[in-house]
Amino acid sequence: MRTRWRGLAAGFTGLVLVVSACGGAGQDDDGGGGQAGEPVPTTGFDGTTIKLGVLTPLSGTVAVIGQPLTAGNEVWFEALNAQGGVAGRYPVELVQEDTQYQPDVAVQRYNKIKGDVVAFTQVLGTAPTLAVLPQLRTDRILAAPASLDALWVREENLLPVGAPYQVQAINAMDYWFADGGGSTSDRICTMIQDDVYGEAGQQGIDFAADKYGFSVTNTQKFKVGTENYAGQIGALAGAGCQVVFLVATPSDAARIWGTAAQARFAPQWFGQSPSYTGALAQSAIAPYLQQSVLIVAEGTEWGDESVPGMKRMVADLEAHAPDEPPDYYFAFGYNQGRAMTEVLEKAVELGDLSRDGILEASRQLGTVGFDGLTGDYRYGPAAERNPPRSTTIFRVDPSKPFGLATVAYLLESEAARQYEFKKADL
Amino acid sequence: MNALLTNVFAGLALGSTYALVALGFVVIFKSTGVINFAQGGLLALGAYLGYTFAGDLALAFGVAVVLACLAAAVAGASVERLVLRRMVGQPPFAVIMITIGLLFVIEPLITAIWGFHTLNVPNPWNIRTVEIGGLVLGVRDLWTIGLTAVVVVGFFLFFRYTAFGLAMRATAFDPEAALAQGISARRVYAVSWAIAAALAALAGITLAAGPGGLSPSISFIALAAFPAMILGGLDSPSGAVLGGLIIGLAEALTRGYQDQLFSWAGSNVSVIVPYVLMIVILLIRPYGLLGTKDVRRI
């Protein structure tokens, strides 16, 4: 019995060695680059079609953001393909995967499609992006994160667009002192959600406090999904806040502003861009929002024909996805598409669509303009990148398509220009 | 002083919602011995049905609330009839897990039907307020407290004075003896699920009628009601109400003063106050404030 068992084991071991001898998958050789001329087929590029990955929550609570953002990606590339594609001859195809906004799912999905795509044109969410970042580095893949975190600016493997949250917050304060009729002796407070996104807004306000010489009177933190905000609103009112900078997402923002309206607490609210959604302008709190709230975001109001980027986006939207409602996340996805296209065109110009070729292209990329949809972004080596420093202040106006009307267009403060983006220890 | 009263009022309103949900937990636990994790799903279902009645069908809000509670009750009873009844006599783990499975089924169904977007339920409360003695009170919160009070009183009267209430108490006390008296345990089980679902639906609609609107995450509130239920004692309806109010008050008061008094405990400590309170009280009284200590025999 014992000997048979041992013999069997030896036999299996032999088999294992035979099989494993040819089973390595360590070296993932992906084509490699030709020097100029036509790019040769490589991972995610078959010679004609370029495939790009999208890691986004298509379900779950954050799907409300993932859906329009991805629609923005889609519309940009469909419009591009209608003109022939990248460099006029390489159409783009998106490979979408649902991350459910969970880091471990994002890593699995990343592994699932990384062998099929040349780069990722969208990775939504701070946590999912952080989770795939180590692998992006090892696999030398470029990805465009879909959030305005300052963390991304100095990362070689990431391709951010837009002015980071810190810049929005600084510009909001600048607006308040310069044009909003406020002064540095006002009681300025913050209400932030208890996560990375909230901290980013707080950093901006703290920086502005230092530059303009005011102090933050009171800071209230809250957990996403809290049902009752009377405590925080009471504390803000008790501290006599005249200005409150809010960093939240729409469902919490609605409850917060609703509670404030009920408590008849009406300071000047500044809402960081993700706090707002078009539905708020149609809800019961719209009158309060019109009276007390300014939204700090980018670009221009929806459908503003005087801004070329907006004109083109609305035209593309009508041509390729007429049912898509107006949404700033849509515009964000659309801008991401443009940035990624610029990188791909550069890579085609260099004749190399391999992973290294694309990273090199992103390093050699100069300033990319967004035709007024967001500020222009100077790319290049991560250490030398300069994100846009401009912000648009909106007021709530239910008669507008997205419920927002421009108050100050692409405002760019001196303080925001001075904000330094440091490489985070990620 | 005014700030304190405002916080107390907010705590009572929140506590009323917890009390409704916790009462639902207790009704089911008392008669069937099951902790129903699907309560949050039933709550969300009730709220969304309320949206359909009040929004899509444009019924009067009061009618919509009643219809939604009835529909939720039917849903609750059907769940009991179709699934839970087959589990009588199975180990409690398995039954708890079934309710978790139900939650996993109900949630995607809701999002498949109504989507992920925040919906505004047409209602007469919204952000309206009334001023009583210098204190500004939300109409929605007042209604929540009032409705909860009415329902709780009705609930206790039902159990105390109706024949069916007596039957339910008998079944909870000793199922076999109740059966021997000719009480249908099946009907008792189905009715307890229906009652729990209706309570959850009421809690759901009053929540959804607030300024935040209605989104799928509304079901999370049931998690916060767990401490309320356990704090009062799993098998005590009055404990559930008491627990709900205590937890609601504790949470709202900490939230109001956390930046002044509790900054040493990290940011946003109000989120964990219900759990800390629950743990402390259970260490002192292992069967909750009003729960019965189970007599154990070998």
Added chain:
Amino acid sequence: MARAVKPHRNLVLDYSQDLRLFGTPLARTGLGLMLVTLLVLPTVVQDDFWLSVLIYSGITAIGAIGLNLLTGYCGQISLGHAFFIGAGAYCAALAGGRAGLPLPLWLLVSALVGAVLGGLIGPFALRLRGHYLAIITLGLVFIGEHLWRNLREVTGGNNGTSVLAQATIGPVDLGALELAGESYSRNQGWFWLVWVLVAVIALLAKNIARTRPGRALRAVRDHDQAAEVIGVRAGRYKVGAFMVSSAIAAVAGALFGAYQQHVTPDEWTLLLSIQYIAIIIVGGLGTVFGSILGAVFVGALPALIEEYSEYIPGVADSAGGDGFISVFALNQAIFGLLIVVFLVFEPRGLAGIWFRVRAYFRTWPFSY
């Protein structure tokens, strides 16, 4: 005489046979086959996606074995498993990442920390029972989340922290394995690491279960006071079960963190705990093999559904795509339905089905 009545098939004749680790020749062959599959699989399935699904499943299987010791064998329901998993991940970040210890050491450190934390829960286990204990451990998850968000030094706060623990044993780096001139990918190396650990921990759990402590645990599960009467120190075993279970959970967490390389407090939520409970129940309470089956089933099922979602009508697999239900929602619904269907028709879980099939063949032709 005894010889004469020996049956022609492997029936259990006395108690000692019941205690054997690998009872029958069939079980031994099955085990051998499984070991071979474990060794050969990553060389056949080189796809990073499927390997990562299986790696996550393996890590989950380790955690599930831990929970099953506590819940399945000792009868203590814990909804706090996610807390210990999280603690393990942060231990890996500290011991393996910042301190740079090798794999065996950071696993050991995580296990020790897990055991100590589990021991701290002990007093609650002694004082509370059943549902009350379950809800208390639910509180643990929320308090843990608060800690993870606020202990920035260790956990990186809301940003989360990188877990740079390397899978190195001496000169061998499982993250970039080279054997006989052939180099293996990180996923291949990790597959072997994780599944060998699954085997080791399964063996450990099995040995606990079939010896004196295992019998004591089951006595405590069935009736703790009765167990006391027959001389089992119920309290000591309850605390012990918590410690062992948390230690194993922390090991799973450490592996999870080191494999994913970055963890945030958003991951150690109640949902994770519930998933573990689902796994051990779908797999089969009180069986080690069931924990592994359950973990693979729960881990691989969503991936399978997703893979074939395009053939299911009504499923939307892209933004704005047709269909009324997303793949994830469908997954969740199917997962929920499976739990319900399983428990209604086979409360003993996957392992129960296996026992039934085995009994059918063992007692054939009298299998009714």
